[in-house]
Amino acid sequence: MKINDQEPLQTYFANESRYEQMPYRRCGRSGLLLPAISLGLWHNFGHNSDFKNARIILRDAFDLGITHFDLANNYGPPYGSAEETFGRIMKKDFENYRDELIISTKAGWDMWPGPYGNFGSKKYLIASLDQSLKRMGLEYVDIFYHHRPDPDTPLEETMGALDQIVRQGKALYVGISQYSAEDTLKASQILKEMGTPCLIHQPRYNMLERWVENGLLDTIENQGIGAIAFSPLGQGILTDKYLNGIPEDSRIAKDGRYLKKETISDELIFKVKALNKIAKGRNQSLAQMAIAWLLKDPRVTSVLIGVSKASQLKENVSAINNIKFNEEEIKAIEEILLYSAS
Template sequence: MQINDHNPLPTYHADPKRYDQMKYRKCGNSGLKLPEISLGLWHNFGHNSDFTLGRKILRRAFDLGITHFDLANNYGPPYGAAEENFGRIFQKDFLTYRDELLISSKAGWDMWPGPYGNFGSKKYLIASLDQSLKRMGLDYVDIFYHHRPDPETPLEETMGALDQIVRQGKALYVGISQYSAEDTVKAYEILEKMGTPLLIHQPRYSMMDRWVENGLMDVLGDKGIGSIAFSPLEQGLLTNKYLKGIPENSRAAKDGRYLKPDQISEEKIKMVSKLNDIAQTRDQTLAQMAIAWLLKDPRITSVLVGVSKPEQLDDNVKAIANSTFGPAEITQIKSLIGAS
């Protein structure tokens, strides 16, 4: 992140009305509540991004009642950069608001060379969280996730590491991300026996990526596990950005790691255009409707968004004003995206 103090921001004082417009949902069977919209720092907080802009985004988020900031050890670039820059911003702007914030991090993807910097061993998870806490300047995170399933490490070891992390006071709660329905049940049962509840699951979920509807959402509801959906806008496809093709300044044009141009077919653009027409009849942007579509399910605790400018947060937060859909709207939308 480009550190630019030539035009320092004024001292931050949070908006006293920050809790008036946000809604909060109970996370599964726990006593914890999450804002219906959470902010992810996956993009735009690396060392190649503007530091002052990052501060403005985080300030605007909190002023809108977004109390949950979601990170991971490998967010950057380079790996660790988002946590480092968040730590700097936290010290400048949010130190006095720590008890009003939920800060989460994760480990599970490749982080450093050698056999101990990846997947789900106790060695990796505990070392990674220790590094994350140092980068952010925190004594603990509110939620620590295992970022992805590990086909080689016994689930008992991975869940044992999460249990140990809670008992050490390095995290208040633990979660998992991208686990199948079957493995979620196993993880839940292992942690339950240890006395550490599985608080939350973070799956990829959008109107166009609905694998969670084939069993996982039922498991989360049955077990009382919360959920926070990431990539709700399908990397920007569920916005008005691609209605006329691929703009030159879009992520698909500049960075093919996440949304490849060949994924934006003419057929998909037609579908997105029809969804946009429905959104307009609801007096919503397409992005707002896509977020609302997920929030209509009470098993979704929060929707995780990423933004490149503060104004996008205002647009996203407006989605919570109307997250109900009539039978005719549901039928019409499912006819476009396919019924589950």
Template sequence: MYKNDHNPLQNYQASNSRYDTMQYRRCGKSGILLPLLSLGLWHNFGHADDYTKARDIVRTAFDNGITHFDLANNYGPPYGAAEETFGRILKDDLKSYRDEMIISSKAGWDMWDGPYGNLGSRKYLIASCDQSLKRMGLDYVDIFYHHRPDPDTPLEETMGALDHLVRQGKALYVGISQYSAEDTAKASKILKELGTPCLIHQPRYNMFDRWVEGGLLETLNTEGIGAIAFSPLEQGILTNKYLNGMPNDSRAVKDARYLNENHITTEVLEKVQQLNAIAVDRGQSLAQMAIAWILRNPEITTVLVGVSKTVQLLDNIKSLENLKFTEEELARIETILK
């Protein structure tokens, strides 16, 4: 079922120093603190991926104070596989640490055939949450998100379903993803009236995709909602990976659905090289600077990182050693990005 499906890592005990260096930030106006870095399982946790590597990534994250693990119903491939993999890691290693973890899942994109396996209906969200819990072997998730806006389903129905999941005890908190500032305010109002405030918003945000700065961050601040930024490295573009062409093991070569040569243009690479020069001056890798640049904003609670190797995760964690920017550095970055 899994690549390299053997079990060499036994008797795991979490590092006693796991909370010594990780920094945490309050999520909106809630009682929840989240680590400045959270681990996403969008890629590299499918059935065809190496289970030992996936397990090592999760353990390394937890050993370094990353307590938040982010999934969705259709992460894989195939759909559901990442939740199954994570559930197995929980059973193998982390079951005794469950109360130290924030585990989230989502529904909103295509999941199963027919008219009830997509978007934002009450039927889809509640059924999907039940399936996710079964795959992970959990009684509840800490956060359950609506994964994307659904223009055809009344917002009251979608938010009502999220509220219902909390009242059923299947989720402790709820969130939304990729909602506009206007729809976020509407959703927040509905959820507050239902008695289940929106904990967190998951928007796409990085140096090359700054739509959240057009009003969403102000709305989140006003509503007391936290934010977890996904795709902080623009699918790997904001790393050293593409400075000298297209590596054979890169996502752009292996999986062109989300990143390909049309995204990595000469103009983009010129900007990346200029940004990399600033990162070098700061004593950081480009990836580290890109993460720090997002976290400079107090409305961002945490940055969601996805990795294929533990060395990448450890490199990302080092970004927290230098989160401050001078006015000159910010001005140079703005000049490049514009």
């Protein structure tokens, strides 16, 4: 259904064929299937974003078979506002589809002032999830993550909080994000002993950031944990956006908090242009190829994308139509990624 931006949105009825094109992958050794593409609400769902556009993106995502919406307590800006926006849209459009959705949120980064609004204490994690549930108008989330490792809080306390959250019925599953292979193994073993297995790990992973290949992917496979890769496009670097300079409407130009101009080196542009040439040979955009490159590994359950408009969503989801790479393509991509001008 094409929507005129000048008109109010009509009552939402989901596309009846929404499950026909999206592949679903088993999350580790659990009973849960996740869509190959999931939607993250890190950007473009805060109070400074267009609410109608946010509704269109979520509607289109579900119509394309994306059943997993990923949030965190401090997504916005301001903190908490993405969850508030999602809660409003949930009530307007998705209340009747709750049992078809996987909704996740996280806590671990700074959220409120004082000693109890950050990192990994039981005090913080349980209070944060209670606040998140209120903002979203939900009785429970499907997945609750510890958002980052805490070097000072014992893993037993943090994992104990996750176990308690599941036993209280506030989350169905729990996961971790950005943990090292060593800490992932420890966390998994602690949770197994408690009877609440770790469902999923959410690492930053893309063609240019491959730290997870140094042990983490093997660990999650051995432990029966799923993986969902965030920042698959490197905050936009792995698209055609920066091939000819920095556009005025790009995230770098508008918001330098996460991606800075100095990161766009000549060597990086050389690599991106070379990758773009391979993508064209595959009849894909560079963004589609970058997503497909992650999905070629069966240990990656889902790829978490973020978009600012529905057209980007549809383009990225089309990556699922071609996730196979021949040996020549893999070799060429590896040579590009290993290239150094120095």
